[in-house]
Amino acid sequence: MLQPFEPGGREAWLAAFRQAVEIRPRYCETDQVGHVSNTSYGLYFEQARLAYARAARIDEPRGRLSLDHVAAEITMRFVAPCYYDEALRVLTRCVRLGRSSLELEQAIVGPDGTLRTVSRTAAVSYDFDADRSRPWSEAQRAGVRALEGREIEEAS
Numbered sequence: 001m002l003q004p005f006e007p008g009g010r011e012a013w014l015a016a017f018r019q020a021v022e023i024r025p026r027y028c029e030t031d032q033v034g035h036v037s038n039t040s041y042g043l044y045f046e047q048a049r050l051a052y053a054r055a056a057r058i059d060e061p062r063g064r065l066s067l068d069h070v071a072a073e074i075t076m077r078f079v080a081p082c083y084y085d086e087a088l089r090v091l092t093r094c095v096r097l098g099r100s101s102l103e104l105e106q107a108i109v110g111p112d113g114t115l116r117t118v119s120r121t122a123a124v125s126y127d128f129d130a131d132r133s134r135p136w137s138e139a140q141r142a143g144v145r146a147l148e149g150r151e152i153e154e155a156s
Helices: 010-015 038-056 138-148
Strands: 019-023 069-078 088-097 101-109 115-127
Touching: 010 101, 019 038, 038 069, 038 088, 038 101, 038 115, 038 138, 088 138
Parallel strands: none
Antiparallel strands: 019 088, 069 115, 088 101, 101 115
C-alpha cells in the first residue's frame, strides 16, 4: 500500500511541499451523494503535475502544446472522500530526478488540511519526434532543483 511518509510524520511530509494547485470539484465529477468519483482524481493529479512542470520550467516551447514529458505511471491511495465544490489543494513535489524521469509525490488535502488522497507519479522526458525518452537538459534539472529548494535524490 502506498504510504509516502513514516507513521506520525504526515504533518512534516505535507509541510515539505512547495507547489500547490487549487481545485474545486465540479458537479459532473461527483456521484449521487456528492462524493468525487474515483475517475476524477487522476485528472486532478495530472493538472497539478502540469502546473509543477510549468513552475519548474521543464517544458520547452514547442508550438501550442509545449509538453516535453508524459506520465508513465500513477499510483493512488484514497484516504478520505472529497466532495462537490470543496476547496481542495493538490500538492506536488519531486522526490527523485533520473536521467530522463522524475518521481513525484502528490497529495490532495481538504480545506481543513485533512489528507484525502496520496499519489506517486513517474513522469518521463519525451522526444515526440523520435518517439522515445530523452534526458532532461541541465536547464530542466536546474528548474526542478530551484523549485524544490532542497537536495533531490538524483539517479543516473
